[in-house]
Amino acid sequence: MTATMPARSAAEDVARRLLDDGYVVVTGMLDAGRVKAARDDLDRVLAMTPTGRNLFEGYSTQRVYALFAKTRTFDEAAIDPLVLGVLDQVLGHYQLSAPVGIRIGPGEKAQILHRDDAIYPVPEPHPPLVVNTMWPLDEFTLQNGATRFIPGSHDWPPGRTPTGADEIATAVLSPGDVMIYLGSLWHGGGANSTDKPRLGVILEYAAGWLRQQENHCLAVPREVVKELPERLQELLGYNIYPPFVGYVDGVHPRKVLG
């Protein structure tokens, strides 16, 4: 059982729990209507989405990349005030890095445990660089591929790696919850031994001075971006890291949106 906090919690309290434990689960973030709308729309997208190309993606798992080009159902979640309040405290200046819908299919094996921030060649220990959010759209259970993670592993000394199954916890979550976890927390998708897929969406954020994992300025058509809330435009990359990292022809990138 994973300890939880309610959606009415103060961002400072959620951020403290995140920094202390490496993860925090907040309940009641999406109501049933929003969960259903997101599921239905992602089902439409998933009907056109191939399965993974390697063990990390999972050969029985589908991944919806370029998420904000394909569905409008996570626009609000991406700029949820509580989530952004937590990110303000933990990352300071940040952007969306990897927003991905992940449907783990029946028979999928457990994904290798990893740290999301390990893709950046920054020597350890370092301040938080990456914060991920997992939004389950199905019940996440031990059997159907709930995210696995190692509590406290965000604080491990440099070079320590996972050693055994006994240290791994399972994120048993319900649709409407969000699990927020540091990029330094060891985690991975679970094995799905049921006959039904498990759907969740990760919205991963990274410090504003890093390169985003997905190049949203190319992945999301500009005509689509123009219609989005300004904060979401900024998070997709139409922003600068002060004083001017990310400029376009000498000006702020929001100017290209007109």
Ligand SMILES: O=C(O)CCC(=O)C(=O)O
């Ligand atoms: O699907 C999950 O539960 C986690 C997936 C994950 O960590 C990843 O693909 O990087």
